[in-house]
Amino acid sequence: MAVTTTLLRVAELCEGLERTRSRTEKIRKVAEFLSEIGEEEVIPVVGMITGKIFPSYDRKVLDVSVGILWDNVRALIGSKIAALESEPGTSEDFPSYVRGLLARAFPMRQATLTESPLSVLEVYKLYEAIASSRGPSSRRKKSAILDALLRRCTPVEAEFVLKNLIGEMRIGFTEGLMEEAVSQAFNIDGDLVRRAVLVLGDVALAGLEAKRGGTHALLKAKLTLFHPVKPMLAANANSLEEIFTPTAGDLMVEYKLDGARVQIHKDGDNVRIFSRRLTDITDSLPEISKEAIDSLKVNSAVVEGEVIAIGRDDKPMPFQHLMRRLTRVREIEKESQKVRMGLFLFDALFLDGHIMIDEPLRTRRERLQQVSRFPLVTEIVTSQLSEAKAFFEKSVEAGHEGVMVKNPNSPYTPGIRGKQWFKVKKTLETLDLVIVAAEYGYGRRTGWLSDYHLAAYDSESGRFMEVGKTFKGLTDEEFRQVTAILKGTATRTDGNVVSVQPRLVVEVAFNEIQKSTKYESGMALRFARIKRIRLDKSPGEADTLQRVREIYERQFSRKSYF
DNA sequence: CCTGATGCGTC
């Protein structure tokens, strides 16, 4: 029996989820919903709830975001509302703001009065049409589709559609809980669902298989060549001490390279390379795909590794240089002369017809060593903290990020009892920087100045020069405190950006200093986060731009310029 | 043909 689910029902479900705090309760609601809808509605509904419209194996992208959407809304409402003059700004996020606008612009339009209610499938087809529209004047086409869609929406539906399109549902329900919901909806063991998601590459597809064939179908889900699998993830550790406990036994410690994770599938002369989020980047890395034909000495393989940029002096190059190659599709030959890519493997998921993911890491690694002419990531196996520490130092000396620590007995899947892989990154000195501007936050940060422009005093120009922004590191209480302080020293407001007098000093941690064209200072902090507020320090006591530059230059004692 | 704005995907 065919089921037709309306868009409104999903939108209302999601509103319910937003109001529900208990995860268990959220999962129950979604599970019930999934069991009621039609098979062909599973992928659309899962996508709409999680805010990831197209599954990862699907190469479609919407190429639409707030910029274009706002143009559409403006055209839709036109001159009906004076409030339109003020763009969505400081207090509300875009979708809910639009909902309010629509409700005021078209007070007569109610859910019950629409001609024919929008169905999930119908709307999903429009999303697909938006994605498949490309080339000259494609933006106009996308806008036309959007316009037609929004005109048929009630305010509630419009808000939901906009959330879908910008991919930020903010209802506290993404992939993790969706796996639970699939498990509950179709009465399938949770571990089996998680495993199927890993192998199938997406929770929506796992949900569809589950609805179609239950446990039986998911048991059949197997790693298949050229279907990328979700990579195993690592937990953060602050120190090696945390991991090397007296009972831990032998652990595998690897260099952690600052590159991009790749999964390489090979069958004879056919090679495809997938990124961490499972997009196909084969075309950007032709030298690696060619080399893999011979350097993987098996007919068929799925292996994982890290690609990094390597300088002429064989030292690793800063991450920025790798990025020049990663998504490039034009002038690859030319760029490959400038940036040499190095592939270092660390795992094997499939070799010569054999699925390896249930084998212990130790075995996978041994087999990988046997079949690969590509170098493997440098590694030791030890139970001794002191040895691990020395190895960590060696890694950092060689210009790398730190180490990965892995349980050599672990299969390739997130373990039931906690994580099997850890990353330990080197820690850098911190900088005391001055906040010179701030931006209002969204969602749970609404009403707070929560994103801070960080600057260092430049003695040459006599000005504070920005070297990055951060929104990380403060507790809710501290956000309130800092918001109050900054409001007190505000000098002017420009859109969402509030300039303040350069008074408040914060201690900032970061992982690297990058060369920047965006900032006049020419430098930007990577992964900046606030360690603490330094009310005890005056701006005069903060670090200078000259010191920032010193640290930037020092990075190249271990890394390569060219 | 060039430039700037926008969106995406890597970390």
Next chain:
DNA sequence: GTCGGAC
């Protein structure tokens, strides 16, 4: 990627 908060 990193962080704090909520479960």
Next chain:
DNA sequence: GTCCGACGACGCATCAGG
């Protein structure tokens, strides 16, 4: 312990518009 949503910098591709 786990999940989620706050948002960072960068470089590339693509499109709009001159």
